[in-house]
Amino acid sequence: xxxxxxxxxxxxxxxxxxxxxxxxxxxxxxxxxxxxxxxxxxxxxxxxxxxxxxxxxxxxxxxxxxxxxxxxxxxxxxxxxxxxxxxxxxxxxxxxxxxxxxxxxxxxxxxxxxxxxxxxxxxxxxxxxxxxxxxxxxxxxxxxxxxxxxxxxxxxxxxxxxxxxxxxxxxxxxxxxxxxxxxxxxxxxxxxxxxxxxxxxxxxxxxxxxxxxxxxxxxxxxxxxxxxxxxxxxxxxxxxxxxxxxxxxxxxxxxxxxxxxxxxxxxxxxxxxxxxxxxxxxxxxxxxxxxxxxxxxxxxxxxxxxxxxxxxxxxxxxxxxxxxxxxxxxxxxxxxxxxxxxxxxxxxxxxxxxxxxxxxxxxxxxxxxxx
Amino acid sequence: xxxxxxxxxxxxxxxxxxxxxxxxxxxxxxxxxxxxxxxxxxxxxxxxxxxxxxxxxxxxxxxxxxxxxxxxxxxxxxxxxxxxxxxxxxxxxxxxxxxxxxxxxxxxxxxxxxxxxxxxxxxxxxxxxxxxxxxxxxxxxxxxxxxxxxxxxxxxxxxxxxxxxxxxxxxxxxxxxxxxxxxxxxxxxxx
Amino acid sequence: xxxxxxxxxxxxxxxxxxxxxxxxxxxxxxxxxxxxxxxxxxxxxxxxxxxxxxxxxxxxxxxxxxxxxxxxxxxxxxxxxxxxxxxxxxxxxxxxxxxxxxxxxxxxxxxxxxxxxxxxxxxxxxxxxxxxxxxxxxxxxxxxxxxxxxxxxxxxxxxxxxxxxxxxxxxxxxxxxxxxxxxxxxxxxxxxxxxxxxxxxxxxxxxxxxxxxxxxxxxxxxxxxxxxxxxxxxxxxxxxxxxxxxxxxxxxxxxxxxxxxxxxxxxxxxxxxxxxxxxxxxxxxxxxxxxxxxxxxxxxxxxxxxxxxxxxxxxxxxxxxxxxxxxxxxxxxxxxxxxxxxxxxxxxxxxxxxxxxxxxxxxxxxxxxxxxx
Numbered sequence: 029x030x031x032x033x034x035x036x037x038x039x040x041x042x043x044x045x046x047x048x049x050x051x052x053x054x055x056x057x058x059x060x061x062x063x064x065x066x067x068x069x070x071x072x073x074x075x076x077x078x079x080x081x082x083x084x085x086x087x088x089x090x091x092x093x094x095x096x097x098x099x100x101x102x103x104x105x106x107x108x109x110x111x112x113x114x115x116x117x118x119x120x121x122x123x124x125x126x127x128x129x130x131x132x133x134x135x136x137x138x139x140x141x142x143x144x145x146x147x148x149x150x151x152x153x154x155x156x157x158x159x160x161x162x163x164x165x166x167x168x169x170x171x172x173x174x175x176x177x178x179x180x181x182x183x184x185x186x187x188x189x190x191x192x193x194x195x196x197x198x199x200x201x202x203x204x205x206x207x208x209x210x211x212x213x214x215x216x217x218x219x220x221x222x223x224x225x226x227x228x229x230x231x232x233x234x235x236x237x238x239x240x241x242x243x244x245x246x247x248x249x250x251x252x253x254x255x256x257x258x259x260x261x262x263x264x265x266x267x268x269x270x271x272x273x274x275x276x277x278x279x280x281x282x283x284x285x286x287x288x289x290x291x292x293x294x295x296x297x298x299x300x301x302x303x304x305x306x307x308x309x310x311x312x313x314x315x316x317x318x319x320x321x322x323x324x325x326x327x328x329x330x331x332x333x334x335x336x337x338x339x340x341x342x343x344x345x346x347x348x349x350x351x352x353x354x355x356x357x358x359x360x361x362x363x364x365x366x367x368x369x370x371x372x373x374x375x376x377x378x379x380x381x382x383x384x385x386x387x388x389x390x391x392x393x394x395x396x397x398x399x
Numbered sequence: 400x401x402x403x404x405x406x407x408x409x410x411x412x413x414x415x416x417x418x419x420x421x422x423x424x425x426x427x428x429x430x431x432x433x434x435x436x437x438x439x440x441x442x443x444x445x446x447x448x449x450x451x452x453x454x455x456x457x458x459x460x461x462x463x464x465x466x467x468x469x470x471x472x473x474x475x476x477x478x479x480x481x482x483x484x485x486x487x488x489x490x491x492x493x494x495x496x497x498x499x500x501x502x503x504x505x506x507x508x509x510x511x512x513x514x515x516x517x518x519x520x521x522x523x524x525x526x527x528x529x530x531x532x533x534x535x536x537x538x539x540x541x542x543x544x545x546x547x548x549x550x551x552x553x554x555x556x557x558x559x560x561x562x563x564x565x566x567x568x569x570x571x572x573x574x575x576x577x578x579x580x581x582x583x584x585x586x587x588x589x590x
Numbered sequence: 591x592x593x594x595x596x597x598x599x600x601x602x603x604x605x606x607x608x609x610x611x612x613x614x615x616x617x618x619x620x621x622x623x624x625x626x627x628x629x630x631x632x633x634x635x636x637x638x639x640x641x642x643x644x645x646x647x648x649x650x651x652x653x654x655x656x657x658x659x660x661x662x663x664x665x666x667x668x669x670x671x672x673x674x675x676x677x678x679x680x681x682x683x684x685x686x687x688x689x690x691x692x693x694x695x696x697x698x699x700x701x702x703x704x705x706x707x708x709x710x711x712x713x714x715x716x717x718x719x720x721x722x723x724x725x726x727x728x729x730x731x732x733x734x735x736x737x738x739x740x741x742x743x744x745x746x747x748x749x750x751x752x753x754x755x756x757x758x759x760x761x762x763x764x765x766x767x768x769x770x771x772x773x774x775x776x777x778x779x780x781x782x783x784x785x786x787x788x789x790x791x792x793x794x795x796x797x798x799x800x801x802x803x804x805x806x807x808x809x810x811x812x813x814x815x816x817x818x819x820x821x822x823x824x825x826x827x828x829x830x831x832x833x834x835x836x837x838x839x840x841x842x843x844x845x846x847x848x849x850x851x852x853x854x855x856x857x858x859x860x861x862x863x864x865x866x867x868x869x870x871x872x873x874x875x876x877x878x879x880x881x882x883x884x885x886x887x888x889x890x891x892x893x894x895x896x897x898x899x900x901x902x903x904x905x906x907x908x909x910x911x912x913x914x915x916x917x918x919x920x921x922x923x924x925x926x927x928x929x930x931x932x933x934x935x936x937x938x939x940x941x942x943x944x945x946x947x948x949x950x951x952x953x954x955x956x957x958x959x960x961x962x963x
Contacts, residue, residue, distance in 0.1 A: 040723060042727070043723075048805065049801055049802045049805060050802045050803065064727075064731075064883070073564065073565065074563075074564060074565040074566060077565040077566065079574060081550075082574050082575055082579075151878065152802060153802045154802070154878040154879060155793055155794065155796065155802070155877075155878045155879030156876070156878040157623065157627065157875060158626060158627050158875050158876065161627035161628060161629060162627070162628075165628060221876075222878070224950075225877065225878065226946065226949075226950060227794055227877055227879070227880060228878050229950070230881070230884055231878060231880075231881055231884075244488050244489055245537060245538045245539055246538055246539040247489055247490050247537070247539035248539075258511060260511055265514060266514075266516075329459075329460075332462065332491075332492065332507055332518070334491070341491065343491060343492050345492060345494050345505065345507070350419060351415070351419060357496045359492065359494035361491060361492035361494075361507070365542060366539055366542075369539060369541060380727075381797070381800070381881045381882060383803075398565060
């Protein structure tokens with residue numbers, strides 16, 4: 029009787045990552061699977077830890093901007109935004125209104141670019157090839173705009189303490205204005221391709237539900253939190269920059285499942301386009317930078333500034349010393365870090381194939397998680 | 400010898416004062432003056448809630464800062480989270496700052512129900528860096544505490560899993576402490 | 591002796607033909623996908639990149655043959671053959687015109703079903719012999735999928751056999767010389783096409799080797815020439831499914847003017863097969879993939895019952911017809927019977943579509959609840 033194979037369920041441990049197409053970078057998951065069901069998950073991060081916080085302590089305030097570009101490397105403008113706002117808060121500096129508009133326009137464009145990337149890679153994750161091509165066509169156009177503004181397609185290093193590096197190039201706003209309707213149409217095309225696809229609905233509806241309580245407890249933020257039904261957007265709850273002057277709505281989901289997270293992001297693209305249109309109408313000529321020294325020596329103090337990055341609540345905690353060119357301590361509070369914390373709870377009991385959609389819809393960037 | 404040192408000290412002090420005055424003048428010239436923030440109404444309710452605990456509450460810029468000692472940290476956090484008019488359910492950020500003798504752990508809290516925010520700070524001596532964990536209060540503190548443990552060598556008691564998060568197993572030292580020396584690296588391959 | 595020589599020549603020609611077809615097929619697939627995705631596709635190798643597949647093949651042949659540590663040596667080397675040989679053997683009995691066929695078997699369809707099942711063994715062997723967890727997972731998925739979709743496929747073939755009263759492919763095609771079978775067997779074609787897609791593991795059924803989940807499934811450890819054998823088998827299978835669906839339902843080589851010009855027959859076949867292949871590529875460009883449990887539910891809860899219904903309808907209508915007209919000798923359906931059969935099948939298809947749209951509506955109402963005011 030001994031040689032009859034056991035019919036007890038056999039679990040085996042699957043090592044997903046750090047090199048795996050679904051982990052979008054260098055995330056490592058140790059998944060215990062029972063057949064195709066996930067019974068337990070252990071998340072390992074730190075494969076992209078570059079010690080940015082330590083590096084910042086040795087750089088001057090203006091050099092640090094380029095380090096922030098490398099945190100969330102698909103939303104560079106948004107990263108710079110938080111940092112320069114933190115320094116300005118300690119300095120008590122006012123930013124010229126035109127500079128604020130330029131910042132908001134670039135940040136919102138970057139949010140669209142980031143969400144388009146999310147859309148494309150989610151398509152790839154669930155096996156649809158075409159979305160990524162549609163999304164990247166528009167993303168290329170947006171990056172051409174970034175290049176015309178900052179001279180770089182990705183690591184822009186464009187914002188400065190007290191303003192921005194340069195004024196917008198000639199004809200930028202007109203060109204953007206004529207491009208936005210095309211972008212809107214392209215986003216609609218993307219929407220038609222995936223949003224109500226029957227297989228896509230089957231794959232994402234009711235999958236990877238992040239309960240409201242869990243989301244708040246883990247301090248999940250941004251679209252992931254809003255998909256769980258919490259109407260919380262830093263641009264609305266703690267308005268910064270010129271957001272009080274702008275009209276926009278906050279899309280929220282109801283179930284907190286993968287489809288809601290996807291849908292919230294697609295709606296946010298529309299809202300961002302709306303915001304940019306208003307900015308183009310309101311922007312006026314003027315100075316783009318206050319009179320700031322090249323060597324910044326802020327007074328002793330500390331500031332915690334949060335902005336709404338495409339991935340959520342991105343905070344910078346800055347502690348300075350009197351008359352020092354370098355900060356005493358910088359801590360970046362990254363939204364992806366907190367989203368990943370909720371992963372272990374979300375994955376339990378789901379199918380292995382759904383792990384891919386859940387990872388995709390959480391939309392984390394490892395550069396920001398590991399810093 | 401002694402007098403000489405005193406003279407050096409004085410010189411150093413004068414230099415620093417001059418630098419500070421210069422910086423102040425520069426800031427005024429650049430139009431960067433300290434902004435006035437309205438006093439926050441939150442301060443009263445926090446003081447009322449925490450009156451039986453040894454805490455200091457003050458407002459710096461627009462932040463309400465609650466300074467507490469490590470013993471009453473858990474009590475403070477619990478009250479901040481559970482009191483009806485405060486409801487700080489959302490732990491935004493947990494970070495640490497190394498002030499050489501002390502390590503300060505900073506909790507940035509906010510509430511989704513009310514439009515207010517606060518900062519809880521506590522200091523422990525660097526030699527015996529140990530704090531109770533707030534994971535039972537906010538589950539989201541989990542990885543933040545592991546990160547602080549990695550980078551500052553702070554031990555959090557009652558934490559469910561205090562394994563390294565960002566650094567690899569067997570990493571020596573606590574990189575974000577000011578006393579940490581970055582190891583020399585050789586140029587070229589194999590460094 | 592001479593018959594053996596002839597057979598060997600025929601088989602070699604067939605092998606070369608399949609290889610060339612696979613090369614063309616991969617090139618066409620990349621071009622079609624590229625056009626759908628607003629890209630150019632391969633453009634650098636030769637005019638319009640037509641030599642791309644050749645270049646890819648050369649690269650694969652020149653690659654180092656790697657066998658992972660801890661794999662089963664013999665099985666690892668055997669597995670590609672287990673997958674490729676059945677997919678090649680299918681072609682022996684597939685006719686290209688009324689006269690061009692390697693071996694016109696009387697039970698041709700039966701032979702195809704029997705032989706193609708063997709490739710499951712190859713898949714499982716490949717996964718097992720690689721000794722990796724992803725490959726094991728992929729081969730388990732692949733075995734489950736192929737076995738589930740074999741059933742509806744076999745049932746449809748049985749249904750076709752009932753109507754044609756033959757398993758010979760040439761006879762089946764000859765019976766469709768006036769009207770292609772899809773007109774009165776739309777349900778059969780649908781089931782056959784869907785199950786066929788699943789059999790060859792193409793999107794939306796490419797779960798066994800889903801890149802983002804099990805990173806290539808059973809083939810994850812294979813590289814170079816051994817991987818290209820799997821690749822060859824997959825595309826030979828795709829081509830076989832497309833050709834079979836043309837032969838069984840689209841009238842094969844019959845078309846206008848074929849009665850007068852014999853040489854038009856292969857052209858009509860190629861055109862029809864290309865149309866089916868284009869449909870397969872189009873689906874690949876449009877749809878995401880299913881999840882393994884949804885795939886199984888689809889096979890066992892939708893496709894299999896449908897194929898039962900199909901076989902029942904196919905058996906009942908001719909039976910009733912023979913009873914009414916008491917004409918047992920003819921094995922051809924009369925026009926009225928064909929119309930009734932077609933109407934029945936269209937009705938069933940419509941009911942299925944209705945059920946799916948109702949399900950979709952449920953999602954849509956949910957969507958509107960989610961919209962903020």
